Amino acid sequence: ESEVPSCIARKVSQYSCQRKTTLNNYNKKFTDAFEIMAENYEFKENEIFCLEFLRAASLLKYLPFPVTRMKDIQGLPCIGDQVRDVIEQFTSVFGVGVKTSEKWYRMGLRTVEELKADKTLKLSKMQKAGFLYYEDLVSCxxxxxxxxxxxxxxxxxxxxxxxxxxxxxxxxxxxxxxxxxxxxxxxxxxxxxxxxxxxxxxxxxxxxxxxxxxxxxxxxxxxxxxxxxxxxxxxxxxxxxxxxxxxxxxxxxxxxxxxxxxxxxxxxxxxxxxEQYAYALLGWTGSREFGRDLRRYASHERKMILDNHGLYDRRKRIFLKAGSEEEIFAHLGLDYVEPWERNA
Ligand code: 8DG
Ligand code: MN
Ligand code: MN
Missing domain, CATH: 3.30.460.10 (Beta Polymerase, domain 2)
Known part of the structure; x- marks a missing residue:
């Protein structure tokens, strides 16, 4: 009946570099949703919750069985309180019995309509959204x-x-x-x-x-x-x-x-x-790597500080105004790079 948990649990390292994680993910329903939630927390600059969901996702990817009951995660590392609450909600909704929940797992989560109608769910709006729409959200x-x-x-x-x-x-x-x-x-x-x-x-x-x-x-x-x-x-x-x-x-x-x-x-x-539109446009166009290096270049090569709001010249102690991305590149003494050439 029970597929290991506690004996495995003792051996599970909190470090993913000490776990062997293949692409064989038995908990995709959870991990996809967790990754969406992590992104939301990243957006809100809540690094702690963001990491909590990413770590839990990584741990669940490692488990050699689908989590269907709270017992399954007993004693495992990397499962914070937030994550535990979410898993509890979902396993208790499905957890009418091990058989049923496993069947549901094989079929996928309950339908959007069923979930919507379920008054027992007490997840936050965001957590629900992550699950309700996860199939759409993970497809590109x-x-x-x-x-x-x-x-x-x-x-x-x-x-x-x-x-x-x-x-x-x-x-x-x-x-x-x-x-x-x-x-x-x-x-x-x-x-x-x-x-x-x-x-x-x-x-x-x-x-x-x-x-x-x-x-x-x-x-x-x-x-x-x-x-x-x-x-x-x-x-x-x-x-x-x-x-x-x-x-x-x-x-x-x-x-x-x-x-x-x-x-x-x-x-x-x-x-x-x-007034900040050009800077915001440059920042939000990315790529992330390109943006990081623009900022690094500004500070290391030009003694300027660049962010999504503006550019500050530390030597002249002034903010440099810009009405277009071209002007920002010019302020930085850089050749203009077109958006489609910023896929670093
Ligand atoms: P993708 O969605 O196609 O996967 O790629 P992307 O469009 O390049 O990535 P993104 O995660 O949607 O972010 C777009 C750019 O926005 C990225 O270069 C980083 C930048 N960015 C900011 N501020 C913020 C922020 O607060 N959150 C996120 N997620 N991205 C930000 O400048
Ligand atoms: Mn985005
Ligand atoms: Mn994007």
């Missing part, structure tokens, strides 16, 4: 989907802020054909009354991080510095073009299995003041 976002979402975001934003500029950043701006999410930068020339934008409609799941930018504050010197813009880690509901669901919407409840005509897509929305 295509360029076509990015284009479709761009239209939606642009249309929606323009109904609230007619003059706002919406720019796709991240991997898609660098010309990638696939991505794990879609990143947008939103700025409004003129008066800055855009704080409310993110608080309005349309999102399946959304975790808004308020702006913490302080005027006159020196750019951050951390190489991996995130920024202080108001931003939002969201999951958007994209209705797939080509699927006609009008009959489902109009007909009253039938016994027909519900057809899912949409896909959950991870979208990052970042709101930036117009």
């Amino acid at each position: 976002v295509s360029k076509a989907e990015a284009d479709a979402v761009t239209l939606i975001v642009k249309n929606t934003v323009s109904t609230f802020l007619p003059d706002a500029l919406v720019t796709i950043t991240g991997g898609f701006r660098r010309g990638k054909k696939m991505g794990h999410d879609i990143d947008f930068l939103i700025t409004n020339p003129g008066p800055r009354e855009d704080d409310e934008l993110l608080h309005k409609g349309l999102l399946l799941y959304c975790d808004i991080i308020e702006s913490t930018f302080v005027e006159e504050q020196l750019p951050s010197r951390k190489v991996d510095a995130m920024d202080n813009f108001q931003k939002c880690f969201t999951i958007l509901k994209l209705y797939q073009p080509g699927i006609d669901n009008s009959s489902y919407n109009t007909s009253k409840k039938s016994d027909m299995a519900e057809i899912k005509d949409w896909k959950a897509i991870r979208v990052d929305l970042v709101i930036t003041p117009f």
Whole structure:
């Protein structure tokens, strides 16, 4: 009946370099969801929770059996309180009995509808989202989907802020054909009354991080510095073009299995003041490696501090204004590198 736990547990190292982890993952349902949650925590700069979920995912990838009961993780390292709570919720929902839960595991998690209807789930909004949409979220976002979402975001934003500029950043701006999410930068020339934008409609799941930018504050010197813009880690509901669901919407409840005509897509929305737009664009276009090295170059070669808000010249003790990425490269004395050449 029980597939080892406690005897294995004693031997499991907390260090992944002392564990042999193959691609044979019995706990993909958990690990995919944990990785999405970790990204959300990273976004909120909660490094502790981020690491907790990444470590737990890594440990679960190592286990030679699917976790179906709390007993399965007893005595294992790398399972923090957060992770334990999530596993407990999910194993207790499925845990009607070992047999049933194992069957469910083989079939995959319960359906979105079943989970939604389940009133016993006490997970946070974010944890639920990670599980509810995980299948969509771990499948890549295509360029076509990015284009479709761009239209939606642009249309929606323009109904609230007619003059706002919406720019796709991240991997898609660098010309990638696939991505794990879609990143947008939103700025409004003129008066800055855009704080409310993110608080309005349309999102399946959304975790808004308020702006913490302080005027006159020196750019951050951390190489991996995130920024202080108001931003939002969201999951958007994209209705797939080509699927006609009008009959489902109009007909009253039938016994027909519900057809899912949409896909959950991870979208990052970042709101930036117009004056900082070029810096934000450069930072959010990435790649991560390219951005890190830009900052490293600025400080080591130019005695300047670069972040997503601006560029500070330490010798002249001034902030250098820029209206375009070209100007930022010029300030740094660098040849301009096009977005599609920043895939470092
Ligand atoms: P992908 O989504 O196609 O997998 O790749 P990507 O678009 O290059 O990566 P990303 O994780 O979506 O991040 C886009 C860029 O934004 C990346 O170069 C790092 C940069 N970036 C910031 N601030 C932040 C932040 O707070 N969180 C995240 N995740 N990325 C940030 O400048
Ligand atoms: Mn991206
Ligand atoms: Mn992103």
